[in-house]
Amino acid sequence: MVALPAMMNAIDPAETGGPEVLVPVERPVPVPASGEVLVRVAAAGVNRPDVAQRVGSYPPPPGAPTIPGLEIAGEIVAIGEGCAGAEIGQRVCALVSGGGYAEYAAAPFGQCLPVPDALTLVEAAALPETLFTVWTNLFERAYAVEGDTVLVHGGTSGIGTMAITLGKLFGLTVIVTVGSEEKAARAREIGADHAINYKDRDFVAEVAAITGGKGCAAVLDMVGGDYLPRNIDCLAEDGRHVSIAVQRGLKAEIPIWKIMQRRLTLTGSTLRARDAGFKALVADEIRRIVWPHAEAGRLKPVLDRTFPLAQAADAHRWLEQGDHVGKIVLEP
Incomplete structure (x- = not known):
C-alpha cells in the first residue's frame, strides 16, 4: 500500500478574479469515494472552462471540487470500493469534474483511460477534456x-x-x-x-x-x-x-x-455537468473505438507548452493571450 500524505499542494482560489488569484495553497489529500480512484497527478490540462471558473462565469457543478482542472494523468495510489480492474500503480488519464490543479485528485474509475506506452503522462493529460x-x-x-x-x-x-x-x-x-x-x-x-x-x-x-x-x-x-x-x-x-x-x-x-x-x-451540449454514468459510457466508447489509435501512437495531442503547477497564473495568462497552438499543461 502506498503511504499517502495528509496534505497536498493545490491551486484553489478563495475568490474569483484575474490570473493572480491562482496561488498555491495546502489542501487535504482527497479520499476516493465508492467508484473512484485516487491519482497522484503527474500532469493536468489547462482549458477554457478553467478560465471561466476562475472569473466566476462557470462555477463547479454540485459536489465537484472547487479546485479547477478537468483532466489529469498520473498513477493510481488508492482505490475506492466498486472499482473492479483498478490497480495500484496503474498509469491512467481521466476526465474529472474538477480537482486537477493539485498533487492528488480523485477520479471516477469509469472515466479513466489506461495510458499506453506510446504516450507520456504529459501527453495523456492533454487528451481527455478535448x-x-x-x-x-x-x-x-x-x-x-x-x-x-x-x-x-x-x-x-x-x-x-x-x-x-x-x-x-x-x-x-x-x-x-x-x-x-x-x-x-x-x-x-x-x-x-x-x-x-x-x-x-x-x-x-x-x-x-x-x-x-x-x-x-x-x-x-x-x-x-x-x-x-x-x-x-x-x-x-x-x-x-x-x-x-x-x-x-x-x-x-x-x-x-x-x-x-x-x-x-x-x-x-456541455459536458462537465453530465452525470458520471454518461461520461463512463463515453469513456467506454472511446476506449473501444478511439483508444487503439493512441495505443498505436497515431493519436497524440498537439502540445503548446507546460508550466509548473505553482505557475498556474502564468498558464492562464498564456491561454488568454491566445497565441498558443494546442494544449497547455501543468506539472505539479
Missing part, C-alpha cells in the same frame, strides 16, 4: 462519418487541434478557421485540409468555394453570437450544427426558413 468533447459533439451529436466535410472554428485551440486529429483518423475533410496566416500554416501542418484566416477572409465565402457551393455536413462552433447565422450559411442540406461555447455571445438571430428549407439540425 477528446471527450470532440467525440461526443462532432461524431455523436453531429453524426460526422467518413467522407464528410466539417467546419471547426478555433482551429489551433485544444478543441480545434483535437478535431483535426480525430478528423484525419476517421476520414473527414476538415476546414478550420484561425486568426492569422501563421496559425493557418500551423493548422495545415497538424492535418487540416483547409485553414481560413477569418481576419482577412469571409469564411462563409471560403467554405462555399472549397465545397463547390455544396456546404459542410457539420459545423463545430465554440464562438456563438453572430457566428451562428453565418455557420448556417456554411451547412449543406441536412447539415448539423453543434454549439459547445459562446465566446462571442449567448444570443443570435437565426433564419428559421433556411433551417426548414435545408432540413438543418441545430444542437449543442
Whole structure:
C-alpha cells in the first residue's frame, strides 16, 4: 500500500478574479469515494472552462471540487470500493469534474483511460477534456462519418487541434478557421485540409468555394453570437450544427426558413455537468473505438507548452493571450 500524505499542494482560489488569484495553497489529500480512484497527478490540462471558473462565469457543478482542472494523468495510489480492474500503480488519464490543479485528485474509475506506452503522462493529460468533447459533439451529436466535410472554428485551440486529429483518423475533410496566416500554416501542418484566416477572409465565402457551393455536413462552433447565422450559411442540406461555447455571445438571430428549407439540425451540449454514468459510457466508447489509435501512437495531442503547477497564473495568462497552438499543461 502506498503511504499517502495528509496534505497536498493545490491551486484553489478563495475568490474569483484575474490570473493572480491562482496561488498555491495546502489542501487535504482527497479520499476516493465508492467508484473512484485516487491519482497522484503527474500532469493536468489547462482549458477554457478553467478560465471561466476562475472569473466566476462557470462555477463547479454540485459536489465537484472547487479546485479547477478537468483532466489529469498520473498513477493510481488508492482505490475506492466498486472499482473492479483498478490497480495500484496503474498509469491512467481521466476526465474529472474538477480537482486537477493539485498533487492528488480523485477520479471516477469509469472515466479513466489506461495510458499506453506510446504516450507520456504529459501527453495523456492533454487528451481527455478535448477528446471527450470532440467525440461526443462532432461524431455523436453531429453524426460526422467518413467522407464528410466539417467546419471547426478555433482551429489551433485544444478543441480545434483535437478535431483535426480525430478528423484525419476517421476520414473527414476538415476546414478550420484561425486568426492569422501563421496559425493557418500551423493548422495545415497538424492535418487540416483547409485553414481560413477569418481576419482577412469571409469564411462563409471560403467554405462555399472549397465545397463547390455544396456546404459542410457539420459545423463545430465554440464562438456563438453572430457566428451562428453565418455557420448556417456554411451547412449543406441536412447539415448539423453543434454549439459547445459562446465566446462571442449567448444570443443570435437565426433564419428559421433556411433551417426548414435545408432540413438543418441545430444542437449543442456541455459536458462537465453530465452525470458520471454518461461520461463512463463515453469513456467506454472511446476506449473501444478511439483508444487503439493512441495505443498505436497515431493519436497524440498537439502540445503548446507546460508550466509548473505553482505557475498556474502564468498558464492562464498564456491561454488568454491566445497565441498558443494546442494544449497547455501543468506539472505539479
